[in-house]
Each structure stands twice: as structure tokens, then as C-alpha cells.
Amino acid sequence: MCNFIIYYCIMIPQFILPSNLQLKAETIYSEPGVLYIHTAVCQKYSACPICGKRSKRIHSRYSRTLLDLPISGHMAKVKLKARKYFCDNAVCPRKVFTERFDYEIRPYYRRMVRSNDLLMRMALELGGNTGAAISRYVGVPVSPTTILRVIKGVDDWAFKKGKTYGTVIVDLERKEVLDLLPDRESGTLAEWLRKHPEITTVSRDRYGPYALGVKTGAPHASQVADRFHLLMNLGEATKRIFQSKGKELREVFTLYNDPKRGISSRVEIEQPAPSRLETAEPNISTANIGVARQHKFDKVKELHSTGITLRQIARITKLARGTVRKYVLMEQLEKRQSRSSTNLEAFINFLLQEENRGKTYRELHKSIVQMGFNGKYTQFCCKMNEVYSMQAFIRTKPEAPIVVKTWSPTRLSLMLYMEPEDLQGNEDRDFLKLLFETLPQIKQLEQLVKGFKQLFAAKEDGLLKNWIEEAVKSECGLKNFAKNLLKDYEAVNNAVITNISNGQVEGQVNRIKNIKRKMYGRAGFQLLRNMVLAKSA
The missing domain is CATH 1.10.10 (Arc Repressor Mutant, subunit A)
Incomplete structure (x- = not known):
């Protein structure tokens, strides 16, 4: 059974309804889990949504139910008897229109605006499924589809990794996402830039359509190539050079692993040295005492001679006190005797x-x-x-097999970037030394790679041009990479001489990926864009 509790108007607190809304609460009654608030409209006129002319002539009345913020854990529903008005403007095509409100209530909405804002915040933080689950506990129950619709139009397609790409535009000074574009075509970027003539500098990666889009949409803006992508491009070029020298590398690997060079990576297994090479008959009773045991015996004697107590010696050597006491009383360490004798000598x-x-x-x-x-x-x-x-x-133990040490082209390209002290162990340094001696062009390649890396630290105008000229004249294989830099020389040179970095964009891309994962397959572009921009504001 429903329990009805009726209050007079003067007993209803004013804060139940929004203060800026021209509504007057008349009665409240409850059902299990739900509070119903009957209200009356206080405004004397309403404006036509087409022509904007005010009207006081009422056509009819109808009922609306709006979901409001919960009250004391109960779902709150506002029962509103709204009105329809005549439009007295003779030239207006709308003859009858529904009552309009300036705040909180919108046409066709079934929730108050402040209730909608609560759902929007939940959707932005939690996503569709989780947001819908939490909404039931806060008194504004909605479905996952509804909570997503709060922040987007209905759109259920998703980006596919490796097939569909978008463009993110970031303000590097404020570290905020300005916009998200649905693709990475030059025309889309150019159109966006035309709408934002205030942009004077664009930092971008080396994707060709981006360069064309910036040139078309903002010809006055200076372009800066991303340093990270420049180093990545150089690494890929270096990797291709090593891949093209497979025969030469195999010869160097063979030479490096030759045991005669003394650099072989053979795993040496120490054989215990025989104590009596001339003895033909075994003498088991006089076998050598273990090195570790003899070392602890000597340590006990040394510590005891300095006046340290037996308890302290036991803690230092991690021996039992009984063993320490026995070692102190012994003149020299004796070989352990087996508990039972055997007839193995026979x-x-x-x-x-x-x-x-x-x-x-x-x-x-x-x-x-x-x-x-x-x-x-x-x-x-x-x-x-x-x-x-x-x-x-x-019987001699078999020698351990020789482990042939090799390096992949990817690893070799990374090693050229590194300083000698940053290389992993002596093997990398020894192999690079042999590689430079055998293939002088690789040594030249290393010098160019490290020289390109130093350009960003020096930040001097003209150094890039000198480096490109040197790379074009070299025989190490970087000619094509250097010639491609000439095609985008201005942007690459700006990356060398300025401090502008595209690192903030990479961080925003990771954030976008995390937001997209929260959408559970519903991350359409419009939803993704709204969430990224809302979290950046």
C-alpha cells in the first residue's frame, strides 16, 4: 500500500526546488522510494520559440513529470501542470506553443537540467555501464544508453586500431586539448586552422598531409617538426642500413665468436684441480677440506683472537654457537668423517x-x-x-657449447645512439669496436647519428644544413634520409633551434586512449570528442 503524506504549501521548504525557477511547490506525497512534488507555475506569460513574442493567452493545460535531484535518498519527481499559449503574431507560423522556462526546464526533457548535469559528470568520469550502475544508488536511475546520450548524439561506431585515425589539437602553452578531428586528412586540418587565425606556430609530426594542411589552412604559421619523430625516423633509416648489410654482419659475427680471438662467449666451467697428479691409487681418507668450511674456520680463529665473544662470532659467521666453540678449541680443521664406513675402496x-x-x-x-x-x-x-x-x-667433463652471440639490426641501431659507458657490458663495446674496424662506413654512420642527436642540444642555426651536406656526401647509407629532411627543412630546422616540443601531445594521446577504453565499445567520435574536451576544460 502507498502511504500518502500531504503538507500545506507553507510547510514545504523553499530549497526543494531551484531558486531561479518560477515554480511554487503546493503538495508533497510519497510512495516507497519516491517523493512526488506537485507544483504550480508562477510566470504570467511565455515567449513564442519561433518569433519570440510574449503571450498571456492560455490555450490549454497538460501534465509533465520531471526527474529532479534525490532528496534524503529518495527519488524526487516534480509533477508540473504546464500550459500551452496562443501566439498572437499573425505572421508567425506557430499558432500554439508550449510554455517555455528560462532555467532548469527545457522542452521535451524528462529531467531537470541540474539532474542532467549530475548524470553528465557521472558519464564523464565513469562511462556508460559503470555510470548507469552508480546512478541507481544516487537516486537518478538511467540505462547505459541514456547516460551516454546525455553527452552525445546517438552514435555507436568506434575507431579501429590500425585502420581509423583521428587528429588531436593541443594548446602546448596551456596543456589543454583544443579539438579532436575525425580523421587526419589535410583538408580537415586546413579547414579547422582557417577558423582559428590566431594560431602562429604549429608543432606536428612528419606525416605529409599534416604539413600540407598547415600550409594550406595557416600559411602564415611557422611549422615545427617533432624531435621525437625525427629521431625515430633516423633510427628506422639506420635499421634499414643494417638490414641491407646482412652478409657483412654475418662475417663480423663469425669473427667475433672465433675462440682464437679471445673474445668468445664460451661459458667456462671451472674444473676442480687434482691435488695429486702423480698418485695412481686413490686415497679417500685424505681428501681436501671444502674451501668455504676452511674459510669460516679461519674467520672464527681471527675473530676470537681479537677478543670477540662466541655469541658475536656466531652472529657474524652465521654458525651455531656449538660449532664456533668447537672451532675455537681445535688446532686445525679436520676432514668430516662419514657416519658409516663403506667398502667402496674394493x-x-x-x-x-x-x-x-x-x-x-x-x-x-x-x-x-x-x-x-x-x-x-x-x-x-x-x-x-x-x-x-x-x-x-x-673422466673429463664435456666442454660447454659455444654460444654464438649476435645482435639484431634494431639493437645495433640503438647502440649507435649510446655513449660507451651506457652500453650493456663489455660485449656490446667489444663488438662495436670490432664492427668499426671491419666496416669503416659503420663508424661513419655512428658519427652522423650522434652528430644529429647533438644538433638538438646545441640549438644553433646552420648546423642542420652542414649535417645534411655531410650525410649526402657520406657512403654510410643516410643519403635518402638527409634528402627527405631538405623537403621539410624549415620545420626540421625550427625543431633544432627552438625549445618547442610535441611531448605534451603524446601525453594527451595516452589520455584519449584511456577515455576511449571506458566507453565499452560505444566510443563514437562525437562521444569521444565531448569527453576529451570536457575533461580538458
Whole structure:
């Protein structure tokens, strides 16, 4: 059942309705979760939307229900008895029109403007699906389609990565997005620039239609090429040079990996040095003591001689106090004795025979167990390791395979940008040194690459022209790149001698991507543009 609670007009607070709206609240009644506010219009006339002439002659009345901001967690709906007026202008084509309001209420709207603004803020921050879910909790329930329609016209197509591109225009001084264009054609950009004659400097990437669009739409504006894209173009040109020298690079790789050069990347495995090369018979009981154990024994003796307590020595060496106490009382470290003795000595000669050299420890252990060995497999392995470490004729471990070290064209092009101290390890430095000695044109290429990079630090007019002339005369393969710079010389030179950077644009592009991802497949261009501009304001 619905509970109806009626109040007199004088008891209704004034702040329930917008203060600038000519409405008077008369009664309020409630249903579960909803407050209904009956209102009466206070304005004495209304203006015709076609001719603008005011009219006081009422034609008829009709009811409107408008969703307002929630009140105390309840959905608020304003019941309005609106009026229709006669237009008394004889030449006006509109004879009857609905009542118009200056604030908060618009024709055909089913929400107050302030309620619509709330939904717009939610849509801008949360997107369609999430915004619609939250709207139910704040007392303005709408569907995802409706919440998106608040900030755009109905448009459900989306940009496709790699197929459809747009253009973002950013104010580099204020760091704000000025506009978003639906494509990257020169005509679209030129038309936009014609509407903004106040623009005098344009920073852009090296896409050809952009240069043409700026030249057409704003011939008075100076163009500045993006430094990042210039370095990217140089890196791509350098990469192509290395790709064209595949045969020469393979020869340098072969030479670099030659063990005779002493630079081979073979992984050396240290073999334990035999202690008795002349001894033909094994002597297991006199095996060497472990280096780590001997080091800790010496450390304990050294610390104890300085007066440090046993507890402190145990903390420093990370040994048990009992072990520290035992080491202090010992004159010299003794070899650990196995808990149980075995009869392995009886099978040593059998194990060292030529036909047993290729067998694994498992196979050898299985053989001597059948012959009467009384020890465990772990004991067998420890003893055999000691035996092999003392024999001159032990089985030699196979050499580790030689790892052939190579570098990709992409990596080589990056290495030319780097200073020697920034390279990763000695391998990169050694290989570059060999590469420069073998292919002198690559050394010349490195000098040009680093020289181009230094142009942006020096910022002197004329250096770019000298660099282009040097690159055209060189035999390293940068002629085409240098000639392409001449075609866009003014913009590239402005990038060299000025501090204007296009980095802010790259940051805005990342922000646009994040906004687009929030649209859940509904990021039409108009919606995307509205959201980007709203968040930039």
C-alpha cells in the first residue's frame, strides 16, 4: 500500500526546488522510494520559440513529470501542470506553443537540467555501464544508453586500431586539448586552422598531409617538426642500413665468436684441480677440506683472537654457537668423517676402468651393489666425487657449447645512439669496436647519428644544413634520409633551434586512449570528442 503524506504549501521548504525557477511547490506525497512534488507555475506569460513574442493567452493545460535531484535518498519527481499559449503574431507560423522556462526546464526533457548535469559528470568520469550502475544508488536511475546520450548524439561506431585515425589539437602553452578531428586528412586540418587565425606556430609530426594542411589552412604559421619523430625516423633509416648489410654482419659475427680471438662467449666451467697428479691409487681418507668450511674456520680463529665473544662470532659467521666453540678449541680443521664406513675402496679399480667412463652414477651404483657394495647411493656419490677430484685420469667433463652471440639490426641501431659507458657490458663495446674496424662506413654512420642527436642540444642555426651536406656526401647509407629532411627543412630546422616540443601531445594521446577504453565499445567520435574536451576544460 502507498502511504500518502500531504503538507500545506507553507510547510514545504523553499530549497526543494531551484531558486531561479518560477515554480511554487503546493503538495508533497510519497510512495516507497519516491517523493512526488506537485507544483504550480508562477510566470504570467511565455515567449513564442519561433518569433519570440510574449503571450498571456492560455490555450490549454497538460501534465509533465520531471526527474529532479534525490532528496534524503529518495527519488524526487516534480509533477508540473504546464500550459500551452496562443501566439498572437499573425505572421508567425506557430499558432500554439508550449510554455517555455528560462532555467532548469527545457522542452521535451524528462529531467531537470541540474539532474542532467549530475548524470553528465557521472558519464564523464565513469562511462556508460559503470555510470548507469552508480546512478541507481544516487537516486537518478538511467540505462547505459541514456547516460551516454546525455553527452552525445546517438552514435555507436568506434575507431579501429590500425585502420581509423583521428587528429588531436593541443594548446602546448596551456596543456589543454583544443579539438579532436575525425580523421587526419589535410583538408580537415586546413579547414579547422582557417577558423582559428590566431594560431602562429604549429608543432606536428612528419606525416605529409599534416604539413600540407598547415600550409594550406595557416600559411602564415611557422611549422615545427617533432624531435621525437625525427629521431625515430633516423633510427628506422639506420635499421634499414643494417638490414641491407646482412652478409657483412654475418662475417663480423663469425669473427667475433672465433675462440682464437679471445673474445668468445664460451661459458667456462671451472674444473676442480687434482691435488695429486702423480698418485695412481686413490686415497679417500685424505681428501681436501671444502674451501668455504676452511674459510669460516679461519674467520672464527681471527675473530676470537681479537677478543670477540662466541655469541658475536656466531652472529657474524652465521654458525651455531656449538660449532664456533668447537672451532675455537681445535688446532686445525679436520676432514668430516662419514657416519658409516663403506667398502667402496674394493671397487675403485673397477669403477675407473675404461668401459665405465661413459656410465652415469646411477648405472655404476647399480653395478657395484650387485657385486656387494654396502653403502647408500648418496654415500657413493660423495666418495666418487672425491675420487675423481684427485685422479689425473678422471673422466673429463664435456666442454660447454659455444654460444654464438649476435645482435639484431634494431639493437645495433640503438647502440649507435649510446655513449660507451651506457652500453650493456663489455660485449656490446667489444663488438662495436670490432664492427668499426671491419666496416669503416659503420663508424661513419655512428658519427652522423650522434652528430644529429647533438644538433638538438646545441640549438644553433646552420648546423642542420652542414649535417645534411655531410650525410649526402657520406657512403654510410643516410643519403635518402638527409634528402627527405631538405623537403621539410624549415620545420626540421625550427625543431633544432627552438625549445618547442610535441611531448605534451603524446601525453594527451595516452589520455584519449584511456577515455576511449571506458566507453565499452560505444566510443563514437562525437562521444569521444565531448569527453576529451570536457575533461580538458
